[in-house]
Amino acid sequence: MTVLQGVRVLELANERIAFAGKLLADMGADVILIEPPGGDAARAYGPFLDDQPGPDRSLWWWHYHTSKRGVVLDLCQAEGRERFKALVASADVLLESEPGTRLADLGLDYADLRRLRENLIHVSMTPFGRDSVNANVPVTDLTLLAGGGPVWSCGYDDHALPPVRGGGNQGYHTGCHIAVMSALTALLYRGASGQGQFIDVSMHQAANVTTEGASYSWLVAQQTLQRQTGRHAATVQTGDTQMLCKDGRWVNTGVPPRYPQEFGRMLEWLRALGLEEQFPEAIFLEMGAALEGQLNLSKIGVDDEITAIFAAGRAALMLIAENVTAYDFFIGCQTRGLAVGVIYSPEEAYEDTHFKARGFQVEVWHDELGRSVRYPGAPYKLPASPWAISRRAPRLGEHDAEVLGTAT
Amino acid sequence: MDRPEANPPAALAGIRICDFSGQLAGAGATKWLAAFGAEVTRIEDPTREGRWDILRGIGPFVDERRGINLGGGFNNHNTEKFGVTIDVRTARGKEMVAELIRQSDVVTENFAAGVLERWGFGYEGLKAIKPDIIYVSNCGFGHVGPYQAFKTWGPIVQAVSGLTFSSGLPDQPPAGWGYSYMDHTGGYYMAMAIMLALLHRRKTGEGQWVDLACTEAAVTLNGPALLDWTVNGRPSRREGQPDSNRSASPAMAPHGIYPCQGEDDWAAIACRDDADWGRLAAVIDEPWGAEVAYATLEGRLAHQDVLDARLGAWTAPRDKFEVQRELRAAGVPCSAVQKPQERIDQDPGTAGLWPTVSHSEMGEVRVDGIPARFSATPWRIERGGPCLGEHNEEVFGRLLGLSPDEVVRLRAEKVI
Numbered sequence: 001m002t003v004l005q006g007v008r009v010l011e012l013a014n015e016r017i018a019f020a021g022k023l024l025a026d027m028g029a030d031v032i033l034i035e036p037p038g039g040d041a042a043r044a045y046g047p048f049l050d051d052q053p054g055p056d057r058s059l060w061w062w063h064y065h066t067s068k069r070g071v072v073l074d075l076c077q078a079e080g081r082e083r084f085k086a087l088v089a090s091a092d093v094l095l096e097s098e099p100g101t102r103l104a105d106l107g108l109d110y111a112d113l114r115r116l117r118e119n120l121i122h123v124s125m126t127p128f129g130r131d132s133v134n135a136n137v138p139v140t141d142l143t144l145l146a147g148g149g150p151v152w153s154c155g156y157d158d159h160a161l162p163p164v165r166g167g168g169n170q171g172y173h174t175g176c177h178i179a180v181m182s183a184l185t186a187l188l189y190r191g192a193s194g195q196g197q198f199i200d201v202s203m204h205q206a207a208n209v210t211t212e213g214a215s216y217s218w219l220v221a222q223q224t225l226q227r228q229t230g231r232h233a234a235t236v237q238t239g240d241t242q243m244l245c246k247d248g249r250w251v252n253t254g255v256p257p258r259y260p261q262e263f264g265r266m267l268e269w270l271r272a273l274g275l276e277e278q279f280p281e282a283i284f285l286e287m288g289a290a291l292e293g294q295l296n297l298s299k300i301g302v303d304d305e306i307t308a309i310f311a312a313g314r315a316a317l318m319l320i321a322e323n324v325t326a327y328d329f330f331i332g333c334q335t336r337g338l339a340v341g342v343i344y345s346p347e348e349a350y351e352d353t354h355f356k357a358r359g360f361q362v363e364v365w366h367d368e369l370g371r372s373v374r375y376p377g378a379p380y381k382l383p384a385s386p387w388a389i390s391r392r393a394p395r396l397g398e399h400d401a402e403v404l405g406t407a408t
Numbered sequence: 409m410d411r412p413e414a415n416p417p418a419a420l421a422g423i424r425i426c427d428f429s430g431q432l433a434g435a436g437a438t439k440w441l442a443a444f445g446a447e448v449t450r451i452e453d454p455t456r457e458g459r460w461d462i463l464r465g466i467g468p469f470v471d472e473r474r475g476i477n478l479g480g481g482f483n484n485h486n487t488e489k490f491g492v493t494i495d496v497r498t499a500r501g502k503e504m505v506a507e508l509i510r511q512s513d514v515v516t517e518n519f520a521a522g523v524l525e526r527w528g529f530g531y532e533g534l535k536a537i538k539p540d541i542i543y544v545s546n547c548g549f550g551h552v553g554p555y556q557a558f559k560t561w562g563p564i565v566q567a568v569s570g571l572t573f574s575s576g577l578p579d580q581p582p583a584g585w586g587y588s589y590m591d592h593t594g595g596y597y598m599a600m601a602i603m604l605a606l607l608h609r610r611k612t613g614e615g616q617w618v619d620l621a622c623t624e625a626a627v628t629l630n631g632p633a634l635l636d637w638t639v640n641g642r643p644s645r646r647e648g649q650p651d652s653n654r655s656a657s658p659a660m661a662p663h664g665i666y667p668c669q670g671e672d673d674w675a676a677i678a679c680r681d682d683a684d685w686g687r688l689a690a691v692i693d694e695p696w697g698a699e700v701a702y703a704t705l706e707g708r709l710a711h712q713d714v715l716d717a718r719l720g721a722w723t724a725p726r727d728k729f730e731v732q733r734e735l736r737a738a739g740v741p742c743s744a745v746q747k748p749q750e751r752i753d754q755d756p757g758t759a760g761l762w763p764t765v766s767h768s769e770m771g772e773v774r775v776d777g778i779p780a781r782f783s784a785t786p787w788r789i790e791r792g793g794p795c796l797g798e799h800n801e802e803v804f805g806r807l808l809g810l811s812p813d814e815v816v817r818l819r820a821e822k823v824i
Contacts (some may be wrong), residue, residue, distance in 0.1 A: 047657060063631035205758060233587060252572065344570050
């Protein structure tokens with residue numbers, strides 16, 4: 001049983017909206033991806049299978065269009081528009097990120113389409129929203145994240161270096177998360193009321209409300225947060241949280257020890273590694289271990305003893321990090337109760353034992369290769385209605401015959 | 409489009425959520441649901457004054473007052489919710505929680521794995537109270553797997569999932585995310601999971617337990633890089649990477665963040681194709697812009713360092729909004745790196761995004777709104793986050809049938 005089985009989604013191919021369609025398709029929706037003749041531009045996005053470009057070799061395409069069927073329709077031609085309208089008559093959701101007034105110009109906007117399907121849910125996800133004065137401004141993931149707030153908060157202590165866009169096209173992802181939440185909200189409402197509706201998602205606004213403290217520090221207190229290396233942007237400079245380990249990999253140390261048992265475990269770990277001799281501050285770890293209750297963080301910098309204990313906890317972490325691998329530091333800290341993270345590359349995360357044990361690696365059959373390919377798995381586990389990749393991404397026009405009853 | 413009705417319906421009216429969640433990863437999820445009319449009641453611990461949710465008592469603050477009802481982040485993430493206090497360690501408290509669950513559709517939490525179970529409200533316990541309950545737990549590594557006991561918060565989730573690594577400049581430490589991107593995004597996945605489970609229950613009558621691991625959701629957010637690994641064997645950990653101000657998928661050049669006139673002012677510029685480059689070169693109007701080497705994407709990628717230096721020299725003496733205006737007019741993707749004040753108070757693109765809520769102690773405060781307009785069921789965010797136990801009388805009266813006197817007695821007995 002898949003939860004969205006029987007929900008038909010039409011998606012007008014566009015790099016910005018592709019992820020929203022995937023999220024619905026992998027939950028069982030019948031997502032029909034509609035491309036123009038010649039195919040969507042994203043078929044030319046690298047990386048490619050064996051580094052050889054080709055319309056069916058884009059790994060970008062493979063990832064973002066799983067579980068969908070694909071058809072070709074030329075919406076610039078009357079025949080294409082008629083076929084599209086015929087599909088709309090059987091559709092539950094339309095996902096699109098068409099520029100400006102394109103759909104209205106084609107006679108295919110919500111006002112037109114609802115006459116064909118009264119309870120249609122039309123999700124328009126555009127860079128600045130449908131009615132924006134910027135509706136025709138060209139964007140990429142980079143420019144959306146720069147204007148929308150995330151970039152301002154990311155980068156380095158050294159502000160001579162530019163602020164940084166987080167990798168992975170997260171501006172598009174954030175818009176798509178909002179688009180999917182909107183579609184699900186509207187499906188629940190339609191289930192209760194029978195009514196469809198038009199939903200106008202602004203990607204710029206989506207980024208604006210996905211910045212945590214940067215927005216509400218301004219809204220509440222007119223404070224401007226400043227970016228810092230690898231940690232939260234803040235109004236004041238905070239201590240480093242990233243350390244380089246023996247194997248040249250980084251870790252995020254989280255919050256240094258605060259509780260007596262944490263100081264005790266750090267001391268025990270230093271001894272086990274034979275590092276106590278090199279660590280004259282060990283005495284402060286002993287004092288930390290003898291504390292009654294949590295270290296009073298508000299007295300750091302005020303009370304000499306508390307300041308020294310806190311500093312010793314941090315210094316012990318740094319010394320250990322220099323002497324073990326990043327992975328051993330991560331496991332060693334976590335098993336001692338400290339919330340520390342190894343800074344994995346994406347593939348290192350993917351190959352990690354925890355995610356493997358949870359079944360995160362999934363195999364998808366590629367008939368054209370005669371073998372299956374490993375993909376990233378479910379973002380959430382719904383055991384009664386599981387997430388699944390039901391098929392590889394469609395080739396151009398692969399499902400014209402079965403969906404449109406035609407061959408192109 | 410549809411004209412807004414005077415009293416438009418709420419999309420999620422009638423859905424009741426018993427919400428043990430907090431911080432941002434949990435509270436962000438139920439904020440969405442509450443904005444669309446779900447009845448969300450946060451259950452907080454009176455013995456610790458709700459401090460499990462650290463945001464209750466930390467800044468930003470609207471004025472010089474401090475306290476557990478005055479945290480600006482808490483208010484931001486908990487609009488339109490009800491707040492009650494119950495000590496679940498007491499027998500009477502457990503009875504009250506059980507009755508609230510019996511009348512709810514969904515139970516949500518984002519404690520460390522096992523906390524709710526220790527109180528007797530693990531999935532088996534919840535099912536015994538209400539067989540078709542939907543239970544959504546959200547924690548860093550999930551409730552199953554070798555790292556289930558490990559602790560996380562946003563930056564740790566981002567570190568372990570690959571998101572920190574893939575954000576940075578070459579030959580520098582990871583830049584990562586200067587905020588808890590995965591607390592926001594984990595909350596988005598949690599909201600999706602809740603709604604998917606509601607749709608499933610409507611169809612089949614059955615509830616379920618959704619085990620959401622925030623790190624797992626995060627790993628999915630580097631898809632093409634992961635396939636480059638599984639298909640081509642190419643790791644992201646390689647010479648010259650990460651370089652996330654540039655773009656490899658799709659390949660674009662120039663593509664970066666360039667200095668402008670002013671204090672820490674920058675502009676992002678991206679050329680999607682040769683035509684964008686031609687338009688950019690025309691605006692710049694310098695001899696180097698006409699160099700043949702730059703006419704093709706391959707050429708621009710091969711000479712990207714020099715190209716970036718030249719483009720940066722062109723932007724450096726210019727105002728970032730002037731660069732934005734000129735390049736946008738020419739059809740080239742460009743945006744000033746906007747500071748909070750610029751995007752919140754001076755950008756018409758965020759008009760309507762920052763509703764003012766009324767908070768019982770803080771007064772009138774602006775908060776994050778919802779970045780989508782619904783023609784039939786608009787979102788509504790008017791009420792601020794609840795003070796600790798603010799709705800005890802109302803909720804216990806309405807759902808548990810308790811009189812005001814009984815609520816007073818429970819407070820004296822430290823049950824609430």
